[in-house]
Amino acid sequence: MLNDLLNWRYATKKMDPTKTVPEEKVTAILDALRLAPTSSGTQPFEVMVVTNKDIRAKLSEAAFGQQQLVDGSHVLVFAAWDDYTDERIDMVRDETGNARGGVTDQVRDYYENLKGMLVGRDADVNFQHAAKQAYIALGVAMLAAAEQEVDATPMEGFDPAKFDEILGLREKGLKTCVILPLGYRDAENDWLVDAPKVRRNRDILFTRID
């Protein structure tokens, strides 16, 4: 079942501009990605859900004209924290306390230790680490989209600085790392729709160490 979904989905090149993904399906996708695990549970990213047509047109331009951003109905922009700070880690600590009956000494120690490891490191190292966490959520979002029979194209082919500017992300301490347009495939006009999957052979991809 899971593998059927993974075979059904593909990096859609041509989406049908007449179709809109219903909000309940978008919500299901967002709810799933919210549950993605992250290192130390920090969830060091935010997701912009862009439906505005003019803004999607600007984003498409900043994505080398990729049409899925305008032909789809939603663009998920994964924006990772630009750095780890004491305030951000304290926020995670407090959320943990709220969900699990208070900030115990053990919880406090855990997050103080985490601050010691992360805060003050090179900001770009921290951004890259945060971006890796966003990619885990991207994977979950792609699978959730397939479950909803919604097409989705993961994309790194865009100018992150332009995305940040269009969406005002730097002021929020965020930087775009990856995007996911959502929509419906235009099966008649997408050259990729029936193409067989290209995946490395199992004996090359997997090494068993027994």
Ligand SMILES: Cc1cc2nc3c(=O)[nH]c(=O)nc-3n(C[C@H](O)[C@H](O)[C@H](O)COP(=O)(O)O)c2cc1C
């Ligand atoms: C992180 C990431 C970035 C990608 N960037 C783009 C992109 O900018 N434009 C695009 O059309 N496809 C992009 N792809 C799609 C890949 O080329 C595609 O997923 C891969 O060839 C496997 O094919 P499939 O997804 O159709 O199974 C990207 C995929 C990933 C996972």
